[in-house]
Amino acid sequence: MTAAQACDLMTIGHSNLAADRFIALLKNAGVTAVADVRSLPFSRWCPWFSSKALAARLAAEDVAYVALGDELGGHPRDPQLYCDGVADYEPWPSGPSFAPGSTA
Numbered sequence: 001m002t003a004a005q006a007c008d009l010m011t012i013g014h015s016n017l018a019a020d021r022f023i024a025l026l027k028n029a030g031v032t033a034v035a036d037v038r039s040l041p042f043s044r045w046c047p048w049f050s051s052k053a054l055a056a057r058l059a060a061e062d063v064a065y066v067a068l069g070d071e072l073g074g075h076p077r078d079p080q081l082y083c084d085g086v087a088d089y090e091p092w093p094s095g096p097s098f099a100p101g102s103t104a
Contacts, residue, residue: 019048023061033064039073 010029014022026034034054041051048057055065070077074087081092 014043014046014049016046019057022049023057023063026058026063027061031063033066034058035066035068035072037068037072039069039075041067041069 010031012022012025017025036051036054041049041054043049047053051065051067055067058065076082076087076092078095081088081095
């Protein structure tokens with residue numbers, strides 16, 4: 001058994017990978033679902049990584065796509081989680097939007 005097979009959770013960034021290479025990495029690692037935690041799941045430079053295109057490509061490969069940017073992304077939508085325009089991450093886990101993302 002490889003280290004990847006022993007894990008329940010893996011992480012990957014897309015950088016500027018070609019879509020085929022990204023899919024190959026996922027498939028080779030046995031990934032069955034991708035949780036997209038980007039607050040803004042859009043890429044001008046690599047449009048195949050924008051949420052709609054990525055979800056469609058993953059579905060074609062029998063890999064589930066789950067958007068969790070609102071719950072876990074780096075830019076919270078709740079204005080109470082900002083102090084002087086800067087995200088304050090300390091209270092975030094106790095807020096109502098974090099719990100659904102943390103258990104998904």
